[in-house]
Amino acid sequence: MNTSAHHLMFHGSVVLLYGLLCGAPxxxxxxxxxxxxVVHSWRVAHASLxxxxxxxxxxxxxLPVLPDIAALQWTIALALIASSYAFVVALTLAPIVGHxxxxxxxxxxxxxxxxxxxxxxxxxIVAALALVLASYLAL
Numbered sequence: 001m002n003t004s005a006h007h008l009m010f011h012g013s014v015v016l017l018y019g020l021l022c023g024a025p026x027x028x029x030x031x032x033x034x035x036x037x038v039v040h041s042w043r044v045a046h047a048s049l050x051x052x053x054x055x056x057x058x059x060x061x062x063l064p065v066l067p068d069i070a071a072l073q074w075t076i077a078l079a080l081i082a083s084s085y086a087f088v089v090a091l092t093l094a095p096i097v098g099h100x101x102x103x104x105x106x107x108x109x110x111x112x113x114x115x116x117x118x119x120x121x122x123x124x125i126v127a128a129l130a131l132v133l134a135s136y137l138a139l
Contacts, residue, residue: 011084012055015049019049029042037098038098045094059080063076076130083121089112090113093109
């Protein structure tokens with residue numbers, strides 16, 4: 001396994017742990033009858049972050065069978081890592097500040113959640129495009 005796959009595997013495991021730990025504030029929000037949008041936000045964090053981590057772990061396992069083009073493999077790995085941590089920030093901050101991050105308008109906290117979502121989505125697209133290219137080159 002190459003270095004980019006090792007980094008992807010490590011960061012995937014960190015994000016997996018973090019996403020699973022988001023179950024604690026999710027449960028706390030349910031138990032204290034928090035507003036529905038807060039409970040929903042914690043549910044999204046608790047479900048989405050482990051899914052993103054699982055994607056990272058799967059791609060880490062796939063990297064060694066893709067063409068041995070270091071720049072392409074690092075693009076995939078770094079884009080997925082950046083995306084995951086951007087979503088960690090956005091999905092954790094959203095229920096705390098009460099903003100969903102769907103608009104860049106509003107207070108600084110809303111802008112931070114929006115920036116996390118925007119960076120996460122943008123780098124996810126970069127990773128997906130690079131993965132499609134690498135998969136095509138593997139044919």
